[in-house]
Amino acid sequence: MIRIDRAGHWFRPDRWLFRDLSFALAPSEVTAILGPNGAGKTTLLRAVCGTLSLREGAVNAEAQIGYVPQALQADHAYNAIDMVLLGRSRYLGRFNSPGRKDKARARECLHEVGLSAVAEQRYDRLSGGQRQLVLLARALASDCSILVLDEPASALDLANQGIVLRLIQRLARTRELAVLLTTHHPDHALGIADKTLLMLRDAEHLYGPAGSVLTEENLARMYGVPVRRVEVHSGDETISAIVPLHGLSRTEPASIANG
Amino acid sequence: MTQDLVQRQTTFEATPINPGAWLPIALYAGLSLALIAALLWSMASGRYQVPFTHVIGILAAHVMDVTPTWTPTERIVVEVVRLPRVLTAAIAGAGLSLCGAVLQGLFRNPLVGPQTIGVSSGAALGGVAAILFFGFGIFVQFGAFVGAAAALLAVLAIHRSDSHSPILTLVLAGVVVSAFCSALVGLLTYIADPETKLPDIVFWLLGSFAAATWWKLLLLSVCTAIAGVVLIGMRWRINVLSLGDEDARTLGVHPARDRLILLTATCLAISAQVGVSGTIGWVGLVIPNLARIIVGADHRRLLPISTLMGAVFLVVADTLARDLTAAEIPVGIVTAIVGTPVFAYLLRRNATSKTP
Numbered sequence: 001m002i003r004i005d006r007a008g009h010w011f012r013p014d015r016w017l018f019r020d021l022s023f024a025l026a027p028s029e030v031t032a033i034l035g036p037n038g039a040g041k042t043t044l045l046r047a048v049c050g051t052l053s054l055r056e057g058a059v060n061a062e063a064q065i066g067y068v069p070q071a072l073q074a075d076h077a078y079n080a081i082d083m084v085l086l087g088r089s090r091y092l093g094r095f096n097s098p099g100r101k102d103k104a105r106a107r108e109c110l111h112e113v114g115l116s117a118v119a120e121q122r123y124d125r126l127s128g129g130q131r132q133l134v135l136l137a138r139a140l141a142s143d144c145s146i147l148v149l150d151e152p153a154s155a156l157d158l159a160n161q162g163i164v165l166r167l168i169q170r171l172a173r174t175r176e177l178a179v180l181l182t183t184h185h186p187d188h189a190l191g192i193a194d195k196t197l198l199m200l201r202d203a204e205h206l207y208g209p210a211g212s213v214l215t216e217e218n219l220a221r222m223y224g225v226p227v228r229r230v231e232v233h234s235g236d237e238t239i240s241a242i243v244p245l246h247g248l249s250r251t252e253p254a255s256i257a258n259g
Numbered sequence: 260m261t262q263d264l265v266q267r268q269t270t271f272e273a274t275p276i277n278p279g280a281w282l283p284i285a286l287y288a289g290l291s292l293a294l295i296a297a298l299l300w301s302m303a304s305g306r307y308q309v310p311f312t313h314v315i316g317i318l319a320a321h322v323m324d325v326t327p328t329w330t331p332t333e334r335i336v337v338e339v340v341r342l343p344r345v346l347t348a349a350i351a352g353a354g355l356s357l358c359g360a361v362l363q364g365l366f367r368n369p370l371v372g373p374q375t376i377g378v379s380s381g382a383a384l385g386g387v388a389a390i391l392f393f394g395f396g397i398f399v400q401f402g403a404f405v406g407a408a409a410a411l412l413a414v415l416a417i418h419r420s421d422s423h424s425p426i427l428t429l430v431l432a433g434v435v436v437s438a439f440c441s442a443l444v445g446l447l448t449y450i451a452d453p454e455t456k457l458p459d460i461v462f463w464l465l466g467s468f469a470a471a472t473w474w475k476l477l478l479l480s481v482c483t484a485i486a487g488v489v490l491i492g493m494r495w496r497i498n499v500l501s502l503g504d505e506d507a508r509t510l511g512v513h514p515a516r517d518r519l520i521l522l523t524a525t526c527l528a529i530s531a532q533v534g535v536s537g538t539i540g541w542v543g544l545v546i547p548n549l550a551r552i553i554v555g556a557d558h559r560r561l562l563p564i565s566t567l568m569g570a571v572f573l574v575v576a577d578t579l580a581r582d583l584t585a586a587e588i589p590v591g592i593v594t595a596i597v598g599t600p601v602f603a604y605l606l607r608r609n610a611t612s613k614t615p
Contacts, residue, residue, distance in 0.1 A: 051508045067509035075367070076502065077556035089499045090511025094520075095492040097559055122555075142510070 001025055001063050001178045002048070002146050008056030008203075009043055016203035017043055019056065023197060023207050025146060025178035030169060032189035032210065033182045035199030036223055041182040044199070045150055048180060063178075064090075066144030070151050071131035080126060080134050081119040084110050087141030109140040113167060129160035136167070140175075147171070149181040153188055161185075165192050186214055186227075186242035198222050214242070283560055286553070290567040294349065297571050301345040301578040302337050309333045318342075347471040347479060347535060348577040348590070349570040352542055354483040354528040356569025357562060359543030360550065361490050361525055364497040364558055365518060369551070369605065370430055372544025373529045377436035379540065381410020382533035383464060384440040387447050390460050399463075400478060403530035410436050411522060466537035466591035468577050475535045482531030489524040490562065493517065497558040539573070539591045541598025546572055548605050 001024075008019035017040030025031055035041050046052035048059055049067045066087070076083065087109070088102040098106075110116055113133040118126060123134060132152060139147055152168065153161040169192040172179045183189055189196050189210055196210040200222050206213050219227045219242060226245040231238050303314045313329040317337045320327070359372045366376075373379045385406020389398040417432035444464070451457045462470075490497075499512045500521075507514045532539070550565035573590070576597065580590040 046505075049509050051505055065509075069506060069509070077551075078498070079555070079557070082498070082557055086499055086502065086510060089495070092495060094496055094517065097495040138510075 001027055002059070002061040002065070004044075004048065004057070004059050006057040007044070007047060007054050007059065009040065009047065009052075009054050011043075018199060018205060019203045021057070021197075021205055023195070025180055027145070027176040027178050028172055029194045030172050030179040030181070030192050031195040031197065032193035033180070033197045033199065034184070034186060034189055034214075034222065035182075036201070039199040039201070041199060042150055045148055045180070045182060049148055061146065063145040064143060065146045065148055066139030066142045068132075068135045068139045068147065068149040068152060070155065071128060071135050072155060076123050078123050079120050080115060080123055080130075081106055081110060083123045083134050084137045084141050087138040090142055105143075106137075106141050109137040110134070112140060112171075113137045128155050129157070129164065132156060132160075132164055133167070136164070140171070145176070146178045146180070149179070151182050151184065154184055161188070168192065186219055187240070190214055190240045190242070283554070283564075286564060287567070290564065290571060294567060294571050294574070297574040297578075298345050298349065301348075301574050302341045304578060304582055305336075305341070306582075307332075307336050309337055313337075343473050343476045344468045344471040345574055345577070347476050348468045348573045350476070350479050350483050351468070351532040351536055351539065352546075352573025352576075353566045353570040354479075354486065354532050355539065355543035355573070356546040356550070357487060357490055357566040358525045358528050359569075360547035360558070360561055360565040361497060361521060362543075363547055363551075364501045364561075365521060366429055367501055367503065368429055369548055370544075370602075371433070372541075372547075373525075374437070374538070374540040375430055375544060376433040377410040377414045377440065378407045378526060378529050379533060379538045380437040380440035380444075381413075382407040382530040383538045384444050384447075385409070385530070386463065386534055386537075387444050387460050390463065391447055391451055391456055395459065397478075400482075400531065400534040403534040404526060406440070407526040407530040407533070408523070410440060411526060413439075463537050465589040466539045467580075467587070467589050468536050469587060471536070479531050479535045483528050486524040486528035486531075487566070489520065490528075491566070493521060494558040494562050497521065497562075501556075501558070537591070539594055541594045541602065542569055542573055542576075545598045545601045545605070549601070 003022075003024045005022055007021040008016060010016045021044070023031070033041050033044065043052065045067075047054050048061075049065055050059065050061070078086075081103075084106040085098050085102060088098050088105065091102070092098060107116070107119065110119055113136055115130060115133055115137065118130060123131060126134065132155070136149075136152070139149075147168070149168065153164050156164060165188055168179060168181070171177055181193075193210040195208065196213045198206040198213055198218055200206065206218055214229070216227055216229050219229075223244070228243045228245060230241050230243055232241060233239075299311065299314055303309050303311050309329070313333055314337055316325050316327070317329055317334050319325050355373055362371045362373065362376060363369050382403040383406070385402035385404065386399045387402075388406070389402025393402075413436045414429070414432045417435065418429050448457065448460055448464075451460055496512065496517050499507050499510055500514055500517060502510070504514045529543075546569045547561070547565045550561055550568050554560040554564050573594070576593045577590045580588050580593045583593075
């Protein structure tokens with residue numbers, strides 16, 4: 001559906017953010033990108049969406065991409081339904097406004113994320129979680145088959161993180177979407193991702209099935225902090241969680257950094 | 260259970276009875292009536308009072324048989340002196356407010372207007388240069404357009420060099436370019452021949468509809484109509500562009516070309532207004548903000564409402580400028596007296612809303 005081929009990029013020629021990066025997204029599959037701050041996660045997403053041209057390599061997308069930015073800014077005073085309607089823009093000519101069908105589609109997508117009740121409320125007066133869902137609905141309204149999300153859960157509280165992530169996982173299955181998201185939480189990747197890409201320091205990376213890539217060694221190497229992977233049993237469900245060993249035991253993380 | 264109830268209650272309260280259906284229609288109808296009333300009032304009032312019924316009769320006589328109850332002088336005052344003037348004021352106000360709303364959307368900044376962004380000053384400079392070197396006529400129009408476009412390019416060039424506080428830099432870049440243009444206008448008026456050119460320039464710069472003629476009205480109407488069709492036609496695109504370039508691109512819209520079209524149309528309308536009646540400030544800044552408070556930020560509604568409100572406002576302002584004192588005061592002074600306090604209020608409102 002979409003293939004990233006030997007991608008490489010830098011902002012300063014002496015420092016590659018990533019290089020020789022290749023992976024593919026398949027329908028109904030969730031891929032998570034993890035990496036420390038400044039590792040180039042957002043840059044890679046921009047390259048995938050085509051808003052940034054790579055120094056090396058290529059992105060071959062065979063289908064429509066829907067992009068969900070972080071809902072940090074709230075300076076748009078449009079109604080929620082109109083924000084979703086903006087997702088229809090790629091199908092509208094320069095002098096066209098959305099018609100009846102576009103509006104119906106937007107209502108459908110807002111309903112799909114469970115926000116029909118706030119359709120006529122202003123986007124900038126919604127909560128952070130609701131704004132994130134509106135932006136998700138906006139991407140869905142563009143009838144995309146690839147969904148790219150920039151830290152969809154980072155600004156949300158625990159309950160909303162669960163709602164948004166479960167919704168993303170469900171959409172991937174029911175709509176057969178290829179999903180690519182970045183996150184700072186290895187737990188989220190363990191929870192919903194099929195494949196995981198770890199962006200390490202020095203332009204290195206690891207890519208593979210989420211379960212086998214998200215090991216204690218790899219995560220410790222990536223973040224420069226020792227971590228433990230623990231399993232929590234809740235009823236007949238087993239939940240994997242990653243626990244960083246900083247702060248609590250007062251060990252100095254700096255001594256472990258960079259292996 | 261209680262929490263669920265509280266939640267439902269707030270949702271219910273925050274969702275008013277959908278005003279979407281009737282509000283715009285009532286607004287359009289109300290504003291259209293207000294515009295007609297303002298036009299008639301403007302034609303009736305002045306140093307030479309013409310009764311309201313006579314004004315209507317004089318205008319109606321063009322389309323149907325009306326027994327004249329008015330004097331020939333009244334007819335000349337209404338048809339030759341006042342009609343082109345009030346129509347010019349209405350179209351100029353409409354164009355300025357429309358352009359202001361578009362610029363505010365494009366630059367994601369409610370403090371932007373034809374004047375704050377330097378376009379009006381650039382047009383004034385171009386117009387003065389045209390009067391000085393070529394004399395009055397179509398050259399003024401052309402000079403104003405070139406000046407407006409050059410000023411806008413300069414503002415964008417300064418703006419692009421600093422992306423840290425885009426809202427502030429844009430306004431400051433406008434101030435800088437305006438100051439530069441004003442200095443050049445000062446230089447040109449200084450070297451202009453005080454016997455022949457200077458009175459023309461000074462009178463034009465003051466900003467007035469007193470010299471309105473059918474020919475100027477035609478020129479203004481054509482330019483404003485072309486710009487208006489483009490700008491209102493692209494109202495949804497302005498919604499997309501107002502999200503910022505990155506978002507617009509991911510939504511499948513290429514911002515650069517759309518913005519060029521919109522800015523060119525804006526320059527056309529503003530320079531046409533400046534060419535016909537000199538710089539008139541504050542209309543294009545204040546009216547779109549008032550319109551936004553009434554109908555919200557969606558440009559599908561904001562642009563037409565702002566256009567209508569601007570037309571009403573400038574007709575009223577021009578009538579006041581004509582009638583308040585024995586000698587006519589320039590309309591730019593009236594719009595500034597009304598506009599500056601409103602602008603100060605908006606500035607404060609904007610500052611407080613940005614820091615919750």
